Amino acid sequence: MSVVAPRSQTWLSAADCALDTFRALVERTTDPGDHPGADAVEQNVPVYDGERLRVRAATGPGRREAQAELVHALLDGPGIVVFKGAFPDSTVLGRATEAFTALIEEERAAGSARGDHFAKPGANDRVWNALEKLARTAPEVFADYYANDLIALVATAWLGPGYQITSQINQVNPGGAAQSVHRDYHLGFLSEARAAAYPAHVHRLSPALTLQGAVAHCDMPVESGPTLYLPYSQTYEPGYLAWRRPEFMAYFAGHHVQLPLEAGDAVFFNPALFHAAGHNRSADIRRMANLLQISSAFGRAMETVDREAVVNAVFPVLRRRKAEGATEEWLHNVVAACAEGYPFPTNLDLDPPVDGLAPDSQADLVRRALERDRTPDALRAELRSGAERRQS
Incomplete structure (x- = not known):
């Protein structure tokens, strides 16, 4: 007698977006035992000491074990990890911060308006394609900065070899308003109608094609508006159709977490995690982060076509x-x-x-x-x- 596996749902629609189902997924508590390499769990988020993580990943077996733990956290766990002291050399971070600040000032002086995906244009200082601009203007700084072993550790864990890094500098100035809650690239950048046109298995695939990250280039106390996250929200399959819906937005507003960061810390998260940059309520903190968008090597066609x-x-x-x-x-x-x-x-x-x-x-x-x-x-x-x- 043959056994027939149950058939998966082929399409998702707005009718599949049920807040009660969503709540059942996100209202859980992170078990520290599931993340034995983490030094703490803060607001449901595993927090790793960067130096200890480096030591753990220094051997082949240790690296594979650490990467498996990170994948579990990003895929089935809270969907986000924090690396404290990801950039322990303040000189490297400081030189990169100076280079990024110079790019911001240059583009501001040129009067270049910068659009933003989920905030009003002009609310932030945004440098698109900061990766290439840093390489062209300060190649030595670029090399020292992107030699970072923890970026390579988590990128290889989530995407495998051959990944491609892009980056954007986002500086949210005092008074800068919060973003609206969202999911990220790929499907997160499509309208609800366009996202619904893709079958359910593509909704499951999209998060595996990108890893989102952010490197803190200054201390980010809560009043400066560090990013808001909703742990476990990446596990909700219809989430690309749900995040714009008022009841989900209201739930995010009432249940998100917000972790303060120090200069040199880094956050990495599943692009399907519900998140939004916070409101900078400080008087004098220009909250600068290097937003890393790391893409799978597989996101391309086999042949070059004009x-x-x-x-x-x-x-x-x-x-x-x-x-x-x-x-x-x-x-x-x-x-x-x-x-x-x-x-x-x-x-x-x-x-x-x-x-x-x-x-x-x-x-x-x-x-x-x-x-x-x-x-x-x-x-x-x-x-x-x-x-x-x-x-x-």
Whole structure:
């Protein structure tokens, strides 16, 4: 007699978002025994002493054991870990802070407006693509900073080898308002309707493609507004559809945790964890963090395709077929095959998310051109402009 495994739910919808189910998942207490390498559990979050973690990971078996513990914390546990003293050398941290401050001042002097994903533009000083800018302006500082072994430890644990680091500097100035609660890239940057278009197994996959981190570049007492987190919220499968809903936002507002940090501490968390930067209520603290977004090596196609050239070749056909009565579905399928349907990666200095969470994708431009009956030359110019905005 054969045994048939139960069939998983294929699609998620707003109807699956039940606050009682969510509460049952997040209202639990972290057992220190599940995180034996942690030095403490504070507000349900495992806190690791950076130096002790380094010693533990110095041998092959110890490293694998430490990484397994971190994966458990990020996947099935509270979804977040804190490394105290992740950057123990204050000179390395200080030189990086000076370099980041110089970038902020340079961009501020240039009048460069910076959009933010979940806060009003202008509320913070935001440096997009800080990784490349630091490397170009201060390569020695870059090397010393990113040689950090704990970044490599947790990134390899969560993503495996071949990961890719990007970073953004976020400086929240005194009076800077809190962000709205959210989940992060990938599905967290899509509208509810677009997120719902992806099957449930992609909702489960998305968090495994990215690791979120933040390095504190100054002391961050609670009044300075360090990030708010809701431990265990990453385990809620419909969370990419739930976080915008008023009842979930209200629950987050009443139940989040907020951990003070010291300069050189680092936080790493599952991108599906409900979180939001806090309100800087201090009088004089410019709360600077280097936000690390570390991506899986697998988030890319197998072949290199010049999709701009493909679109320019195919668009006259699309335009003619539409005039001849082709269905929207037919047109949509061809656009999906020829155009890049995802707006990332992009250059967020030139292509910021000011009007939403994500800029237009190449496919968005093509579909709009079809709707408005633009000429091939007009689309060609728009595609070229878009490609130039995405260049570093």
